[in-house]
Amino acid sequence: GNSVTQMEGPVTLSEEAFLTINCTYTATGYPSLFWYVQYPGEGLQLLLKATKADDKGSNKGFEATYRKETTSFHLEKGSVQVSDSAVYFCALSPGYNFNKFYFGSGTKLNVKP
């Protein structure tokens, strides 16, 4: 079947620290992988995506590499800011089955000044 597992939060970091949020997946076929971010009181926004193995998605200083051999898509950022405080969701879409999505449970990030 298809599923996504994320590290539990909350993750609390000081400004300018290095961030890693782990995400592993189980999927059939060749899924696309996504990271979404949800700021307080808002809907989910696409942060980055990767559509095939070894692809690296990047946006706003965040990066994630699609690792088929370890079935992982870990989110990283070299230097976090207070404005990065949000909930981050890892997701996959197998593509077939009418573009259904499978979301992880989310990881809350708190960045302190």
Next chain:
Amino acid sequence: EAGVAQSPRYKIIEKRQSVAFWCNPISGHATLYWYQQILGQGPKLLIQFQNNGVVDDSQLPKDRFSAERLKGVDSTLKIQPAKLEDSAVYLCASSQAPEGRGGREQYFGPGTRLTVT
């Protein structure tokens, strides 16, 4: 390009009352999703439309929830009668039709925060 529009943004009702939410997806997006997000959890898919047909409603509580997408464009989600446990944010999302391998990204609206008292 306009994003996914939802209304209302907030709604407070008493249990056993009914409520309806409206969503207008991004123009040209064939797939429309309704999610329920309870505080502190990830989105839970309630129903997924492809054009105006339902492709997945396996987690929709059909005794009280209903949804329609007339003409394959905007959509309404209704709850009747509401229960306390329906308090959540209801998110609408849309995406282009799947094409080839992998999936197409979803675009989310701001959500409707429902409080049932």
